Amino acid sequence: MSKIKLEGFILYKTKFQNTSLIFDFFTREKGRLSFIAKGALREKSKFLGELEFLNYLHVFFYYRENKGIYTLADTELIKSSEYIIKEPDVFFKLGELVSFIRKTIPQKEKHPEIYDKFKIMLRGIRNGKSYKAILYFFYFFLKFLGWKISFNNQCQCGNSANLNYLDYSNGSFSCNKCKKGFELNRNFYKDIEMLIFGNAKNLFIDKNKFMDYYLIFKKYLTYHIS
Template sequence: MANIIKCRGFVLNTMPFKESSLIASVLTNTAGKVRLLAKGVRRPKSKMCGAMEPFSFDEIIFYKREFKDIYTLSDAVVVDSFPEIRSDPYKVSGAMVLCEFFDKTLPMEEANTKVFSEFLHFLNSMRKAGSQAVRALVIGYLIRAFSGSGVMPHLDDCVRCHQPTGGSNGKINFSVSAGGVVCRKHHDDTVVLLSLRTVDALKNIFQRTKLEIDDVALREIENFVTDYMYIHLNNLHLHSLKHFK
């Protein structure tokens, strides 16, 4: 039995399939992340090819069949292609970081309206952002997305013993491997120093009160984020983050 599903979705990733088709990973509003076979879409005359660009926001129709993990896309119409992002290569490479993160970390077919609306919010902020703000936005939303994966760093007291962390000269020890701030007793080889304002910026991001990161915090967060994801998200490595310089 095939169900016809009509929904909205963001293209996270595509890969060529056979001569003229694509397999697309799409984050939808009602069906979660799905894999769709877009037949013939790489032919020059295909009316769907514009809709298969990364982070394109589309109205899609596909057929869902039991016992299959790839469904057939039957129609895709662009709702918003985010031209203000697409015309700026730096913004494109920033948007690709979130696409790759969600593509690699979201479970298949679990509807998550929060992630969906966060991604829309992210792209809308990116389109308006001045070039100075792009980097902080991308890193801020990437960090915020950790909460959806359940891997937020522990920031209130020592992650190992739950005693106050202390700290000196306005800096706190943050253990990348333990996944949070640590006291002197639980210092380890993966400790990096974070300024108090960086810890505050991280708390604000997770409490969803503010998404502002100043230059100092941005540098300190970038210093550990790659290793943090690798350790706490199943050896996750984002190629797009390496290219986003």
């Protein structure tokens, strides 16, 4: 058995037997892994401050394929998540997104493409572009899970104007007359298309739009998972 080192993010942590922590760690190479950090809550623990929600770090441990939970040997903090806590609504939405990740991705199932976008999202938040970063991630998260949004420029009926409905059963847009699916903010199509395929730098997303678009993605996801 040899010690290995992996980088990743802490998605969840919970206290275990007074002084220890159990946490869920999202890695690129091996997906989500469960760890126990023994004595992590003791005053002199070497893990103190390292195992916070969404901290980005290296973990060192002995890997065996068939283990359910790994014992943490050592850590090396890469980036603390302090920057996230400064924005309460961002923090809340991130917490919700993380719970969706944990709900939809089973442990040890590899999703490097989701991991990469997750990392990009956190960098965006750090750089003060929280709204765009979260929406960008949410779009790809849905897509990689098999629920993409197809930017069809025509409704099934042939109409190419007023595509203000999103059909959650297949991710396509429909027009004001057909009304298939959920009614959207009129700018959703244009803004999200610009965010994903266009010049996202010139796109401005205010708080209202963010809340609105986030909710559309969330409804699309919950349509399929609940």
